[in-house]
Amino acid sequence: MPHDVVIIGGGHNGLTAAAYLARAGLGVLLLERDDHLGGAAVSAEAFEGVDARLSRYSYLVSLLPQRIIDDLGLDVRLVRRRYSSYTPDPANPERGLLIDREAGAGASDAFARVGAVDDADAWNDFYSETVRLAERLFPTLTEPLPTRDEARALVGDDRVWHEFIEQPLGATIDARFEHDLVRGVVATDGLIGTFTDLDDPALDANRCFLYHVIGGGTGDWDVPVGGMGAVSGELARAARAAGAELVTGAEVLAVDPDGRVRYRHDDAEHTVTAGTLLANVAPAVLERLLEAGATDASARVAALSASHADADGAPIAPRSEHPFSPDGPIDVPPVVRERLRQLAAPEGAQVKVNLLLTRLPRLRDADVAPEAAFAGTFHINELETQLAAAYSAAARGRIPSPLPCEIYCHTLSDPSILSPELAASGAHTLTVFGLHVPHRLLERFTNDELREQLQAAVLESLNSVLAEPIEQLIATDAAGRPCIETKTTLDLEEALRMPGGNIFHGPLSWPWAEPGASLATPAERWGVATRHPRILVCGAGAVRGGAVSGIGGHNAAMAVLEASDA
Template structure:
């Protein structure tokens, strides 16, 4: 008896889809390769003998809609950070730009903002800042609600925004051109620009507009663009989704490595060591793995089907379109290079630290508790971002390395034991930009990890009044509590090709005007070339980040198709 739905991958999107579909009465089986559920949205004891549950990969929430939280009855609590960001001036680290939300809400909000900008010689950009983010607020309030609805067309999305100048600035023109036209300060330009570069290796002026798409998703979350801290860490989010799926009746199997997928609904998987292979079938398959991973599974599944057909004297199916992993008669070295060129590419390094206390800043006018409470930008002048991109494109490691820091424990100390929290300890998450996966062509992963960790610490130290090494805690074995994850580490741990945190290039959150929207899967942005296989993860249209949107939309497409049928 086939299942109604088999979901490949137990990340947060797969769990979201499982919960919706099981609640609708469908027979749902979810297969997860790892020994736990949640994918990148997990919390972990990263350091031996230290009672600190870190959000190891994903760390903030912006795009998770309240609709999903309410629909599934999730006990997910999010806290808004008072401080938006702090950016020390790399030219003079004894001064910096602190964006305080509370100061911006008072009767003298404009005066407070001008004063903050004046500290870095950018008082003339204060009005531009307000105007710029009023425009992004317009995008957020009009576009975010569409993410859990059938895809609008480009023309419909533009009509919803209702402002041709805003549309042109953020959708039609390269992001760098828009930023340069509206701000004069190199520092302010850099603070704005980083939202277009997180996890995306591109130049701000590239006409391909990859930075624009990345920027758009960063500023529309929740209808406000705010990035919130999940109480209890990211594991609390995936834990609630797991509970909702299980209580709804979905069968969730861990330790199940999917080996092959057939367009006719067959899934072959291996369950644990020495337990052999299993095969299940389903009316619909939902793929919560990266599109490139699905393609590989389909290539194996198609070969399996052809072998079955040959043994039964049935004509083999048509071969899928060309893939660098396909059975072409080309030298292996050429095939491997084609595969690398076609694969997604991440461009970041993630460093988790546990500190005995927050470090002192060279900017004595700002308390560390304020500076680290929002997003802490280091060496992210627009000119530094441009230089870092050029260096990395030539195969080098940028110096200084542009970095962003986030401190979970200033907003939510619950991820630490009471004793650890009382001691003054804090976690830091550092996200280094412009370190593309292609650097592994020059360095081994161990070499790259070591060099990137050193680059991150050096970038941090350039704005601190004391070396960060002096406040890094030690684990039970006396080792520094620092964990560095390269793109290859992400690929191996999470099956994200090239360490790309979005599973591939981001798409606009709408359909082009000439796109086919004939099927439910097409209307919801989850279609593949195979009618029985839908995307439900970050590779779907409007995928990316911890949002549950891919899972929600895949579930809606399945349910709509069942009603139509």
């Protein structure tokens, strides 16, 4: 079958697009550099000889719409966690704030334990407003982009719009809550993977926060049964069943605006041309592929000019101007040019640590069972003041101490990722996500040095709230090595081609079209346009991209289908 569409990259968004387009009868070829599909949404046996399949990179699901699950017939099961979060008080780790979804009227007692009883009602009011945002805005993520004014009208509350969208997140949190610990718990949703100050008028924290609280129309973050690889596995199954050709071990080397793709597979180079290219790679990676394509094009013109002449017999001169540059013959609006500049050097700001423990550790807070504390999101050293200090330290090129961390335990919700024997032994996985460790730290450290120091900082942060050293509980692999792996931003860049280790592929954008934005083409209306009409972005770099959602892939597919119907 001819290839109507070539998809570059086999992450979950590329698989989503492949499934939709193949189901619509288009010829789809997907090229994935790695030897497996799924990108960051994979499960892996991270420790030699240990039968535990960890969600190695991405680990929770919130933004995956039920529409995609239903449309593609995916057998994906998500487990809702009873406990939202637990946060020990860094000043006195023998007490902490446990947010229990089933607590009801007893919720104020949880706040009273940390001296924040006055924030209990404010918490309920605040999150009732984020639910309103979720209910109104989440359904728009799988529709053509609303305008900013349309999104504001959907929210229907000018005060809520101002506090969450127009005013820096830090100002909103400080106006609503009194206690440093409560402020920090709320603030972290604006900082995951985003290196910014809460009061920065650029509002990067606001955009990050919005995506963290609107998922599924509720803001809940769920555990995928079977691990994250189960989600990508179902998407790959749906794409293959629909007739898409999914090729692994195929490294794309160059693309051009005419739909030509050069790639290497089985030690040979191949070229394929399609009517539409979907880029399930970071926009910065797409730019590099376009630059390589421009070099290819110049070489082709030079080859032709050596044997061809114009009507007067003069040789045809190759073009010296970069034909695909924003500064070339294609007119690029200033706002697009600025976004391209930002996308050229994205920066991640996190460290990911995976552990396998022989059992859950005991807490210094004897009144909270580990099975409750680790069942939700476990916040460590994330007072608002600690988050601000960590940002300041990292901005000066230092590793924050203490390091703000978030932990979750997959196996308390879904033990199926462990072998029956391992689960019966009492073993558990922990995933730790450290904040405010930007890619720029590699200007001062080698990657090995940074990985070692960040791993030590993570363990130190954990131990500050535990009743026993976490090191004593780390299981060992078949060779007797501790079952712990640490992923820096450079590790993500090298393993997943995420420039700067940025998990969002670049700066997040609001989930609507700003005033003056062109909505003339299907690609523009769906938020997946590039400056080249035949190339669409279908990954996390799309408007409304980021996280494991499939939204970028869905919207790119919708744009292709709308254009084909025109």
